[in-house]
Amino acid sequence: TCHIKGVAARNHTTIMFRNLPNNYSRDMLLALLDREGFSGLYDFVYYPVDFKRWAGLGYAFVNFTSHKQALRAWTRFDGFSRWDLPSRKVCSACWGNPLQGLADCAERYRNSPVMHASVPEHFKPLVFANGVPQPFPAPTKSIRNPRWRHV
16 A cells, blocks of 8 residues: 655655556666666665566555655656656556565565565565665565466
């Protein structure tokens, strides 16, 4: 769910970007973030995918390294529509809820089926340090096979 930009969110760093093109990919989103001036200023990115259609779900979570950078990204991408692919979609931004911050985001996905060995790497969330991908925090329990494998 989303919360709008406001005073109560003065320390928030995680943004949910909605209304992204479904044919976008995580790597396209990373390239867009970098091209728009945010290279090295985010430390978590996840663009969920529907494994039955192999298409994006149209939203992503990005954690920025500071509240100031998150606000700058919000301003830059809320209303954004200059996609690398033909699309009429207009991006909207909101604060991630309940996940806020790198620790929350990493903890939420470290034991998720999306981290299973059978899921292609380009569909998994990424963590970064100074713009460089880092190993994702290790799971704390056995990761179950994603449901798409059973259909």
